[in-house]
Amino acid sequence: MSVSWWNDHSKESKTTFDIIIIGGGIAGLSTAYWLEQEDSSLKLAIIDKYEIGSGATGRNAGFVTCGSVEHYNRLVEHFGLEQALQIWSFGETNLKLLETEIIGKEHLDLEYNQTGSFSLASTDSEFKELINSQEIMYKNGIQTEVLQEKEIKERIGAKGFVGGIKYLDDASINPIKLLHKIKEKLKNTIIFENNELIEIKNAGDQRLLKTNKQILNATSIIYATNAYSAQLDSYFSDKITPTRGQIMLTAPVPMFMEGPCYANFVLDYFRQLTNGVRIKQ
Numbered sequence: 001m002s003v004s005w006w007n008d009h010s011k012e013s014k015t016t017f018d019i020i021i022i023g024g025g026i027a028g029l030s031t032a033y034w035l036e037q038e039d040s041s042l043k044l045a046i047i048d049k050y051e052i053g054s055g056a057t058g059r060n061a062g063f064v065t066c067g068s069v070e071h072y073n074r075l076v077e078h079f080g081l082e083q084a085l086q087i088w089s090f091g092e093t094n095l096k097l098l099e100t101e102i103i104g105k106e107h108l109d110l111e112y113n114q115t116g117s118f119s120l121a122s123t124d125s126e127f128k129e130l131i132n133s134q135e136i137m138y139k140n141g142i143q144t145e146v147l148q149e150k151e152i153k154e155r156i157g158a159k160g161f162v163g164g165i166k167y168l169d170d171a172s173i174n175p176i177k178l179l180h181k182i183k184e185k186l187k188n189t190i191i192f193e194n195n196e197l198i199e200i201k202n203a204g205d206q207r208l209l210k211t212n213k214q215i216l217n218a219t220s221i222i223y224a225t226n227a228y229s230a231q232l233d234s235y236f237s238d239k240i241t242p243t244r245g246q247i248m249l250t251a252p253v254p255m256f257m258e259g260p261c262y263a264n265f266v267l268d269y270f271r272q273l274t275n276g277v278r279i280k281q
Helices: 026-038 072-079 081-103 124-139 149-156 175-185 226-231
Strands: 014-022 044-047 117-121 144-148 163-167 189-192 197-203 206-211 215-223 261-263 268-272 278-280
Touching: 014 026, 014 206, 026 044, 026 175, 044 215, 072 081, 072 124, 081 175, 117 124, 117 149, 124 144, 124 163, 144 149, 149 163
Parallel strands: 014 044, 014 215, 044 189, 117 261
Antiparallel strands: 117 163, 144 163, 197 206, 206 215, 261 268, 268 278
């Protein structure tokens, strides 16, 4: 983006922060929250091109899950048993911290439900993988449950799946309401919305960040920009590959799903909101 001389107000101000976080999504606000817990004297800022949650955080299905995008058996194959368990345990710890630090007693206000989540298999080969994953997870003390085709129809109302497994500790939430709850808890962080970052310059041991509205000065910068990272730094061009997803919402219907679901090796997912609306990606 370019800014005309008349609209360029960045010449008129220059504010200094210890750390500036670029990106006002779940990663950016969570980072600010934990930095404040670590050192309450830090002067922090978050800048976002639009409003907070306007990127990936406000465009997802609101799943709160453990582990990684891959089935657990593949996680073990790639990283080994010990590291795979560490990755899964990291997710479990994160979920517990989310409950104790942010959600508290506001489960209903944030539409938080810990109903577990399901991985469904549409083919016998994937179901074998899921069973293999469940066996490894069981040995590692991870709570799961195997479902046959009949149980999937009865508990989720889904057809065309030969089986699946349920991760008992997973949850779902309204991601934007969660984001605003974190924002409420921030004490030493200034959030600059509708500030598009135009340029970053080095100035000795400082960084100058020019937005379409102002110039900000920081000792350190944290990128929390997800798929947009390469637009700010070409370093990320071959490291993050954005993909486009489509989501369909239905009119509210009576509740029939026990919990959110993944399918086709986690590429498709669907859930039903507490008001009956069904989301499908």
